[in-house]
Every structure is written in structure tokens, then in C-alpha cells.
Amino acid sequence: MKRMLVIVASGVALLSVPLGAHHATAVFDLGKRLALSGTVTEWFWANPHCLLRFDVRSEGGDVTHWVAETQAPPNMIPFGWTKQSFAVGDQITVTLEPVKNGQPLGRILQVRLPDGKTLVAGAPAIPAGDARP
Amino acid sequence: MIPGSGIRAAESRSLASGLGRTVIIVTAVIALLAPAIRGQQGFRRTPGAVYDADAKGRKSGPAPRRDISGVWEFANGGAEGIQADGAKAMPSDGKPEHELPFTAEGRKAFMEHKPTFGITQVPSALTNDPMPGCDPQGFPRIVLHNAHHEQIIQTATQVVILYQFNKKWRVIWTDGRKLPGNPEVPAWDIKDSPPPEARFWGYSVGRWLDDYTFVADSNGFDDRTWLDNAGRPHSDALHVIETYHRVDAEHLEKTIAIDDPKYYTRSWIALDKLPYRLQSASLEIPEQECVPSETAKYNQLFANPAAR
Numbered sequence: 001m002k003r004m005l006v007i008v009a010s011g012v013a014l015l016s017v018p019l020g021a022h023h024a025t026a027v028f029d030l031g032k033r034l035a036l037s038g039t040v041t042e043w044f045w046a047n048p049h050c051l052l053r054f055d056v057r058s059e060g061g062d063v064t065h066w067v068a069e070t071q072a073p074p075n076m077i078p079f080g081w082t083k084q085s086f087a088v089g090d091q092i093t094v095t096l097e098p099v100k101n102g103q104p105l106g107r108i109l110q111v112r113l114p115d116g117k118t119l120v121a122g123a124p125a126i127p128a129g130d131a132r133p
Numbered sequence: 134m135i136p137g138s139g140i141r142a143a144e145s146r147s148l149a150s151g152l153g154r155t156v157i158i159v160t161a162v163i164a165l166l167a168p169a170i171r172g173q174q175g176f177r178r179t180p181g182a183v184y185d186a187d188a189k190g191r192k193s194g195p196a197p198r199r200d201i202s203g204v205w206e207f208a209n210g211g212a213e214g215i216q217a218d219g220a221k222a223m224p225s226d227g228k229p230e231h232e233l234p235f236t237a238e239g240r241k242a243f244m245e246h247k248p249t250f251g252i253t254q255v256p257s258a259l260t261n262d263p264m265p266g267c268d269p270q271g272f273p274r275i276v277l278h279n280a281h282h283e284q285i286i287q288t289a290t291q292v293v294i295l296y297q298f299n300k301k302w303r304v305i306w307t308d309g310r311k312l313p314g315n316p317e318v319p320a321w322d323i324k325d326s327p328p329p330e331a332r333f334w335g336y337s338v339g340r341w342l343d344d345y346t347f348v349a350d351s352n353g354f355d356d357r358t359w360l361d362n363a364g365r366p367h368s369d370a371l372h373v374i375e376t377y378h379r380v381d382a383e384h385l386e387k388t389i390a391i392d393d394p395k396y397y398t399r400s401w402i403a404l405d406k407l408p409y410r411l412q413s414a415s416l417e418i419p420e421q422e423c424v425p426s427e428t429a430k431y432n433q434l435f436a437n438p439a440a441r
Binding site: 026027044046047048049051053067069072073074075077078099101103105122 | 427434
């Protein structure tokens with residue numbers, strides 16, 4: 001399972017295009033990927049960035065409180081994200097790009113939901129010529 | 134390893150250990166993500182807010198005469214409007230061809246800005262960008278940073294542009310009035326004009342260059358705003374020239390030129406024929422507000438600890 005998460009993480013790196021943000025990329029460890037399984041404690045649907053807070057329990061039983069950001073709601077809605085995407089207590093797997101300073105913070109690349117579906121935080125722009133659904 | 138968490142880092146760059154394995158990985162990734170990608174091409178949005186992209190092989194009808202009204206979105210996808218590294222035609226990426234023609238005064242102003250993107254970027258917690266605190270972006274930054282849908286309304290004497298971000302609008306006068314003669318102390322030279330004041334959104338007048346090309350000139354700007362996300366500055370002498378070219382029934386191109394003799398030795402192009410596509414007349418522009426209380430929470434939980 002862990003290996004599969006690694007594969008998914010590298011796929012996100014290949015296929016997704018960051019939407020851009022109002023704030024610095026300087027804080028992120030660019031190119032690094034973490035796949036984390038945990039429990040949602042808050043989904044903050046807000047500007048300038050949405051925040052997903054979740055707890056990750058290590059094999060030793062220690063709990064780390066993670067905070068991961070996405071872009072603002074209007075930038076996430078086209079990719080299927082909504083204010084109702086997460087509920088407190090949801091078991092999820094988050095693939096993110098962590099910050100450099102070792103704090104449990106990062107920006108989300110994708111989230112695997114309890115029902116097995118995946119929300120992706122970015123995508124290639126629509127090429128001209130693609131048909132409307 | 135994240136201290137105290139017992140979690141191992143899965144670094145993608147460590148994976149490539151043989152061609153066969155790479156092929157398997159890429160195939161697996163495409164298979165896993167294909168449904169998501171198909172969904173993205175459809176650009177699922179809230180009910181009623183469906184993005185109109187061009188259908189393959191579709192030919193648009195002729196451009197209407199002297200008409201740029203409608204709801205417009207970027208023809209090549211919404212991400213095209215998010216110009217994180219600065220004006221799309223001149224990003225702050227260190228390439229010589231994107232070096233702006235600063236005057237000494239302009240370069241000094243640029244170096245005093247602490248943007249969170251571009252070649253002079255700093256962490257969010259150290260920025261002096263007015264925008265994250267929800268100060269007005271003003272024009273032209275509204276279309277040189279976080280641009281989204283625009284709705285253009287034409288009346289007998291105005292072209293009004295409604296912008297998604299922060300639900301802002303501008304009026305471009307087409308009643309024949311002249312731009313303020315002194316952009317440093319701007320005011321309309323007309324009856325009932327309010328007192329002179331520099332504005333975040335400036336003063337704008339427009340005219341039809343031909344039946345399919347509308348040109349707007351703007352000046353009288355408050356120099357506290359930035360031109361773009363990369364901290365490019367402007368002075369109170371800023372003059373912006375917008376050109377809207379109606380290509381056909383469903384497409385519009387926007388060009389923006391920056392002319393600021395105090396800060397730049399020559400004018401430069403910030404947007405170069407950026408293509409927009411007409412959207413459904415029933416599409417309601419999504420809401421996107423800068424909310425100070427939400428920004429404060431974001432800074433407390435993320436931006437400040439990320440910059441320590």
C-alpha cells in the first residue's frame with residue numbers, strides 16, 4: 001500500500017500543474033512528496049487558501065497535527081472540491097509537498113477520500129479544442 | 134522524516150531505478166488518475182456555473198459590430214488567468230527578455246517591494262504585498278494576477294467591467310470626456326466632477342478604433358497598488374492602454390500596455406492578445422472575496438509557522 005502511495009505521488013508530480021498562489025513557493029521543499037494517512041480534524045473552506053487539518057498517528061503512537069493548504073475555493077471548484085469535501089473524522093490519505101523547515105505543513109497535491117475517490121488539486125489547463133461535456 | 138511523527142518521506146526523485154519499472158509506474162499512474170483527469174477536462178463547477186470551452190472543430194460566427202459585452206473566461210482554461218510570477222507576457226523569472234526597463238527610481242521601488250513570487254520573492258510572513266491583507270488590488274493588477282471571469286456591460290456612455298475577484302468593477306467612459314490632464318492630481322474636467330484624487334482603479338476613457346477593436350486609456354492611479362504579483366511597481370504617472378479585439382462571435386483578445394515614464398524608460402506589454410471565450414448568458418460569476426478574518430487564520434496556522 002505504501003508503495004502504491006509513492007507511485008501516486010510521483011504521478012501527481014508528473015501530471016498536475018500548480019494553479020499558482022498569492023503566496024511564496026519559497027517555503028516549500030519543491031519536488032518532495034509525502035503521502036500521509038490520517039484523520040480529518042477541520043476543513044476550512046476559505047480565502048486566500050483552504051486549509052485541511054488532519055492528525056497522523058505514527059507506528060509508535062505519536063500524533064502529529066498536520067495543516068495542508070489548497071488554493072482558494074473558486075480555483076478548487078472546477079476540480080471537484082467543495083465545502084463538503086471532508087467531514088471531521090474522515091480517514092484520508094493526503095499527498096502533499098511539505099515546507100522546508102520540517103513543520104507539519106504542506107500544500108496538497110491530492111487527497112484519497114474514505115470512499116476511494118481521489119481529489120486532485122490541479123490539472124493541465126483545458127487545451128483549446130476540447131469539447132464541453 | 135518528520136520529527137516526532139515516525140513518517141517516512143516518499144521522495145519521487147528516488148524512484149527511478151530502471152526503465153521497466155518506470156514504465157510500469159507511469160502506466161499505473163495514468164490508470165489511477167485517468168478518471169480524475171477526464172473530470173477535470175469537463176471543469177465541473179457549481180450548478181449553473183459551467184465553463185464553456187470550444188468544441189473540437191467548432192467554427193464561430195462573425196464578430197458583432199462594436200460589441201464586447203458578455204461574460205468572458207480564458208479560452209485556454211481558468212488557470213491561464215493566474216499569473217503567479219507576474220504579468221503573463223513579462224513574468225519575473227530572471228530571463229533577460231523579461232527584464233523590465235526600469236528607471237533608477239523604478240528599480241528602487243521594485244527592490245523595496247517584498248513579493249511572494251518572482252525573482253525577489255520572500256516567504257509569506259515577510260511580504261509587504263498589500264493584497265494578502267485585503268487592501269485593494271486596483272487596476273491593472275486585477276487582470277495581471279488572479280484574473281477570472283469578467284462580465285462586460287455596454288451602455289450608451291460607458292463600458293463597465295465586472296471582475297470576479299472581490300466583486301470589483303470599473304467604468305470606462307465613452308461619452309467623449311478626456312483623461313485627467315495631470316495624472317498626479319487627477320480629476321475629470323466635467324461638470325459635477327468630484328474633487329481631485331488618485332484612485333486604486335484610476336480614471337478610464339475608451340473609444341472604438343474600428344468596428345471590432347475597443348481601446349481604453351487609464352491614468353490617475355494611487356501608487357500604493359502593485360502592477361502584479363511579482364511586486365512590479367508603478368508611479369502616479371502610470372498610463373495603462375487596454376485593447377480589446379473581438380475576433381469572432383465567441384472570442385475576444387485582450388492586450389495591456391504599461392506606460393510609466395517615472396518608473397520605466399519605455400512602455401511594455403503586460404498581456405499580449407490573451408484569448409477569452411464568451412460564456413453562457415446564464416452563467417453567474419462565482420464569488421471570490423478576500424476575507425481579513427480568514428486571512429488572519431491562514432497566517433496563524435500556515436504562513437507564519439511555514440516561514441520560521
